[in-house]
Amino acid sequence: MSDHTIETLSGEDRRFPPSAAFAAQANVHADVYDEPFEAFWERNGRERVTWFEPFTELYRWELPYAQWYLGGKLNVAYNCVDRHVEAGRGDRVAYHWEGEPAGEARTITYAELQRNVVRMANALKEIGVGKGTAVAIYMGMVPELAVAMLACTRLGAPHTVVFGGFSADSLSDRMNNMGCEVLVTQDEAWRRGKPVPLKTVADEAMGAAPGVRATLVVRRTGNPVPMTEGRDRWYHELEVSDDPASCPCEPMDSEELLFLMYTSGTTASPKGIAHTTAGYLVGVATTHSLIFDLKPETDVYWCAADIGWITGHSYIVYGPLCNGATSVMYEGTPDYPNHERWWEIIERYGVTILYTAPTAIRAHMKWGHEHAEAHDLSSLRLLGSVGEPINPEAWMWYHRHIGGERCPIVDTWWQTETGMVLITPLPGVTTTKPGSATRPFPGIEAAILNEEGERVEQGGGYLVLEKPWPAMTRGIYGDDARFRETYWSRFPGHYFAGDGARIDADGDFWLLGRVDDVMNVSGHRLSTIEVESVLVDHPKVAEAAVCGRADATTGQAIVAYVTLKGNEGPSVEMLEELRNHVAQKIGAIAKPANIVFTPELPKTRSGKIMRRLLRDVAENRSLGDTTALADPSVVSELASRAAEAPTDD
């Protein structure tokens, strides 16, 4: 953490107290913070979820593993879909789906969603999915993605959704790690007007994942794709019932596995972050209702993330549906066919709540506020932000140009591992400050610790959680040692999130970014080592080191320092080849923005690459202390090369 960041943030003294009008209609009031931890989670557990059998024990905490709502039985799909239909709300819209190609849209009510989920569940049964079968889902933002997830939960089959931008290698790694037997995918997806060949990539992945024995393929673009006889089935060709009675919801124990979501860490292999049934559902439903002040009868809620990340799982699928919300789901990118697309969508559906990421806000800032101004955004009443610290400038732009200076902004801090938002303002209650996620959600105990593990009452340090919460991860799939080491060893007894943070005189939290070798690109975590391993795997690369540098739009951009083998000389072709190599192996999101070719990397005498120095070089900072280096001349050489290297932006 640089002192510079801390100083900049301290200079922020704007305050935005809630308006009396918003407060008067808000779902929560300040007294929610007074409710004791146990009472809060007990009450929400009983009220927000329909139980087949009620729980008998609130939680059990055997460090580092927590279990919640023990003894209970429930089904997530039942809670997200069937119970709303049974209660007579089948005509309410669950999703206003907007395809990327102009004019393509579908409106799906809860009753239709139920029939779709039953049909998908029966199709999955037909190809051998039952309780406990691990299913991978590799799709774009089509309704069938949410339907496939819900169908799995209906059957008690744990899923892993792999973001449609990931490569074949990333997909096969995840399928192998989870032991997936079945894959749900689609022919192609639309992205910026071009088809993305999901099925072809999935075929390549299955070549390296022999455990996958059956595939269900959803037709989206309709272009021909290869189908393997005996393994691949078209979803639309399977003749199965959509009658809810034909496929009852499997009663699940509270602690049974719901899904894995893979995320990057400080080593090359992604971690399968495990989430279980009851705690996760209670956690996402409670936070979704209170943080977004959701009024299910009248709100039109839009989380503009991709379902392939945790944000989409918790706040497009499970939280909103459990709460009976009406959501918008958009298939494409914000700049297709032009920069007005998002604002058109808000106007068309009368969106009242918008939840997006700082990287998207900054992209819109760059494109200009005139695009938003061309549309009627007066339906909006609340805005949210997630994924990385939001810089005060972006916060103010969002507030003025999108929120019309009337909408509260909730800056929500959380992680794949936390499952649900943990630090956030509550609209109608909290006085917000641009750039601060303010305070822990009710029932959450967070603190800042210094290097020695002592509590910091005011100032900077490491963010930790001191008590368990319902949606917290139940571990890294198949790797207990890594789970303990990554999150529980730095400050024994505390969950260490890997983020630096500062607490101010009012007790408000300011997130300062990652303190480990993990980059945050467009709100998504990528580990330096993951990208390095892929670079080194290229036959012409001898050594590689990767770091993030500040980027005005994506938060961080990846810079790679590469030493080529023997007599290979750097060239523009080589640069492109390596960038494409990374995209091919991990996905386009990991493509380095620039690559600096260097005959040597800065190393300590013990051979450790000094990433701190690489970051300084990448950000044109003065180079600080270089005395630990084996060969100090390497860095000055590096700095001059970095200054000359071509960049992406």
Ligand code: WT7
């Ligand atoms: C990391 C988690 C949780 C969904 C999206 C990313 C950063 C997230 C904020 C915020 C500052 C934030 C943290 C965190 N982060 N939200 N509001 N303010 N930083 O999920 O990929 O698991 O990444 O994103 O660094 O540790 P993820």
